[in-house]
Amino acid sequence: MKASQFFISTLKEAPADAEIASHKLMMRAGMIKRLGAGLYNYMPMGLRVIRKVEGIIRAEMNRAGAVELLMPVVQPAELWQETGRFEKMGPELLRVKDRHGRDFIIQPTSEEVITDIARQELRSYKQLPKNFYHIQTKFRDERRPRFGVMRGREFTMKDAYSFDRDVEAAGRSYENMYQAYCRIFERMGLQYRAVAADTGAIGGDRSHEFQVIAETGEDAIIYSPEGTYAANIELAEALPLLAERAAAAQALTKTPTPGKSTCADVAELLKLPLTQTVKSLVLAADETNEAGEIIKTQVWLLLVRGDHDLNEVKAGKVEGLKGGFRFATVSEIEQHFGCKPGYLGPIGLKRDGEGSVKVVADRTVARMADFVCGANEVDAHYTGANWGRDLPEPDVVADIRNVVAGDPSPDGKGTLAIQRGIEVGHVFYLGTKYSAAMNATYLDENGKPQLMEMGCYGIGVTRILGAAIEQNHDERGIIWPDAIAPFTVVVCPIGMDRSEEVKTAAHKLYQDLLDLGVDVLLDDRGERPGAMFADWELIGVPHRVVISDRGLKEGQVEYQGRRDAAATKLALADVVPHLQ
Numbered sequence: 048m049k050a051s052q053f054f055i056s057t058l059k060e061a062p063a064d065a066e067i068a069s070h071k072l073m074m075r076a077g078m079i080k081r082l083g084a085g086l087y088n089y090m091p092m093g094l095r096v097i098r099k100v101e102g103i104i105r106a107e108m109n110r111a112g113a114v115e116l117l118m119p120v121v122q123p124a125e126l127w128q129e130t131g132r133f134e135k136m137g138p139e140l141l142r143v144k145d146r147h148g149r150d151f152i153i154q155p156t157s158e159e160v161i162t163d164i165a166r167q168e169l170r171s172y173k174q175l176p177k178n179f180y181h182i183q184t185k186f187r188d189e190r191r192p193r194f195g196v197m198r199g200r201e202f203t204m205k206d207a208y209s210f211d212r213d214v215e216a217a218g219r220s221y222e223n224m225y226q227a228y229c230r231i232f233e234r235m236g237l238q239y240r241a242v243a244a245d246t247g248a249i250g251g252d253r254s255h256e257f258q259v260i261a262e263t264g265e266d267a268i269i270y271s272p273e274g275t276y277a278a279n280i281e282l283a284e285a286l287p288l289l290a291e292r293a294a295a296a297q298a299l300t301k302t303p304t305p306g307k308s309t310c311a312d313v314a315e316l317l318k319l320p321l322t323q324t325v326k327s328l329v330l331a332a333d334e335t336n337e338a339g340e341i342i343k344t345q346v347w348l349l350l351v352r353g354d355h356d357l358n359e360v361k362a363g364k365v366e367g368l369k370g371g372f373r374f375a376t377v378s379e380i381e382q383h384f385g386c387k388p389g390y391l392g393p394i395g396l397k398r399d400g401e402g403s404v405k406v407v408a409d410r411t412v413a414r415m416a417d418f419v420c421g422a423n424e425v426d427a428h429y430t431g432a433n434w435g436r437d438l439p440e441p442d443v444v445a446d447i448r449n450v451v452a453g454d455p456s457p458d459g460k461g462t463l464a465i466q467r468g469i470e471v472g473h474v475f476y477l478g479t480k481y482s483a484a485m486n487a488t489y490l491d492e493n494g495k496p497q498l499m500e501m502g503c504y505g506i507g508v509t510r511i512l513g514a515a516i517e518q519n520h521d522e523r524g525i526i527w528p529d530a531i532a533p534f535t536v537v538v539c540p541i542g543m544d545r546s547e548e549v550k551t552a553a554h555k556l557y558q559d560l561l562d563l564g565v566d567v568l569l570d571d572r573g574e575r576p577g578a579m580f581a582d583w584e585l586i587g588v589p590h591r592v593v594i595s596d597r598g599l600k601e602g603q604v605e606y607q608g609r610r611d612a613a614a615t616k617l618a619l620a621d622v623v624p625h626l627q
C-alpha cells in the first residue's frame with residue numbers, strides 16, 4: 048500500500064471525552080471515529096487491525112475444528128421468547144419492531160439462533176461433536192459505553208457454540224476451545240491470564256475468562272504469583288460469601304418479621320427465582336412511614352442471579368411491597384452517597400469495627416463476616432442493618448485488597464495478589480440450558496432423543512484493539528505487536544521528489560517486501576521527516592526503514608524498531624532479510 052492512496056488522518060490532540068490511553072490513541076491515530084455513544088466508524092487504519100485480529104481468530108478456530116457460518120444481526124423475537132430471554136434480559140437487549148409490528152432483537156449473542164439451527168440440522172449422534180462460530184456485529188445497549196471500542200454498544204464478537212452428546216464430550220470441546228484461546232492470544236502478542244469465572248445461573252466450574260493484564264481494566268483478578276490459581280475477583284469473593292450466607296441463613300429463624308416483605312415477595316416482584324445459583328447482590332433501602340417519609344434506611348441484601356440486569360430493579364417496579372419498603376435503583380444509591388454515576392456495580396457492604404456499614408465494591412462482592420442483612424432463602428428475608436448517610440466514597444482498590452489480597456492461595460502456593468484485567472474472551476460450559484429450553488435433541492445409537500450438551504465461547508474482536516494498546520504504548524503513540532499491526536513495515540523516503548536514487552531505492556525495497564508477502568506501506572506523501580515519523584510512531588507501525596540520499600551514498604538505510612531508542616544503520620541489501 049502507498050500512503051498517497053491510503054487514508055491517513057492523525058490528530059495532535061485527543062477529544063476531551065477520551066479517558067484512557069487506548070481510546071485517546073485510537074482517536075488520534077485515526078483508527079476510529081465516533082458516531083454516537085458507543086458507536087464508532089472503523090476507519091481504514093483501524094479496520095486493518097480488526098481484520099488481522101479476525102484473521103488470527105479464524106485461523107485458530109478453523110485449526111481447532113470449528114466451522115464458520117454467519118447468523119443475522121436482526122433476529123426474530125420468537126426464538127428469544129422460547130428461552131425466556133426476550134423478557135428476562137434487561138435493557139441491554141435492543142428490541143425493535145418491523146413494519147408489521149413484529150418483534151425482533153439486535154443480537155447481543157446468538158445462543159438461540161444457533162440452537163435453532165442445531166435442532167434442525169444435527170439429528171444424529173454421528174454428526175456430533177460440532178462447533179459452529181461466526182464473527183459478527185453485536186449490539187448491547189450498555190448502561191455506560193466508554194473507553195472507545197473497549198465497551199461499545201455496537202461491537203464485533205467472535206462467538207462459537209459447541210454441541211456434544213454428553214457431559215464428557217462437552218468437557219473435551221471446552222478444553223479444545225480453551226487451548227485455542229491460549230494460542231489466539233499468544234499469537235496476538237498479548238500478556239493475558241486465563242482466570243476462573245463465575246458461572247452464574249448455570250453453575251458448575253467450567254467458565255474461564257481471558258483477561259489482558261492492564262491497570263485500566265474494569266475487572267479485578269486475584270491470583271497466586273507462585274502457583275496456578277487465578278480467578279475473577281467476583282468469583283473468588285462470591286464463593287466464600289455464598290457459603291457464609293448459607294450458614295447464616297441456617298442459623299437464623301426462618302420466620303419473617305411481621306409486616307416485612309419476604310424473599311418470596313421480592314422474588315415475585317423482581318421476577319427472580321431466588322432458589323437458583325446466585326451471583327451478585329443489590330441492596331434495597333429506606334423504610335418509610337405512612338406519610339412516605341423515610342424513617343430508617345435499611346439494607347436488604349439480595350443475591351441476584353448472574354444473568355439478571357441490575358438496572359431492571361427500578362423503584363417503580365417494586366412499589367407495593369409490604370411494610371413501607373421501597374427498593375432503590377443503583378443510580379439512586381449512587382446519588383445518595385454522592386458517588387459518580389456508574390461507580391457502583393453490584394454493591395457489597397462491609398461492617399467496620401463500630402458496627403456501621405461501609406459501601407465497598409465496584410463489581411465486587413465483599414466478604415461480610417457476620418453482617419447478616421439478607422439471605423437467599425425463600426420466605427426468610429433478614430433485615431436490620433442501619434447505615435449513616437455521610438459515608439465518604441470508598442477507595443475501591445484498597446477495599447478489595449482488604450478483602451482478599453494476602454490471603455493464602457487456595458492452591459497452597461503462597462499468598463494471593465490482585466491485578467486488573469480487560470476481559471477479551473470468555474469460554475463457558477452451558478450444559479443443556481438452551482437445548483432443554485428449545486428442545487434441541489439428537490438421536491443416540493438406540494434411536495432415542497437426547498438433549499445436546501452445549502458450550503459457548505466469545506472473543507471481543509474490537510475490544511482486543513483497546514486491550515492491546517493499553518499494554519503496548521508510550522508517550523509517542525501505539526506500539527502494535529507485529530501480528531496485529533495495521534502495517535508491519537513502513538518505508539519512509541526522505542526527499543523522494545528531489546532524488547531519483549531515493550525514489551528508486553524506496554520503490555524497489557517496497558516492491559521486494561511486497562513480493563515476500565510483508566505487509567509494507569510506502570510513505571510517498573512527501574511529508575517532512577519529523578511529521579512523517581510522528582505519524583508512524585503515533586499509528587504504531589512496529590518497523591520503520593528510512594531511505595535518504597546521505598545513507599544511500601554509503602549503501603545504507605536506517606532501521607528503527609518502534610521500541611528502539613535510536614535508529615541503526617543497515618546495508619540496503621540486508622534490509623529484506625532483517626525484516627523477514
Ligand code: ATP
Nearest residue numbers: 196197198199202204470471472473505506507510
Ligand atoms: P463485560 O463483563 O466486559 O461486560 P461480558 O462478560 O458481558 O463482558 P460476554 O458476554 O462474555 O461479555 O461476551 C464475550 C466477549 O465479548 C467479552 O469477553 C468481551 O471481550 C466482548 N464484549 C462484551 N461486551 C462488550 C462491549 N460492550 N464492547 C466490546 N466488547 C465487548
Ligand code: MG
Nearest residue numbers: 139187189198
Ligand atoms: Mg457485559
Ligand code: MG
Nearest residue numbers: 256266470473
Ligand atoms: Mg464479564
Ligand code: MG
Nearest residue numbers: 256470472473
Ligand atoms: Mg463474559
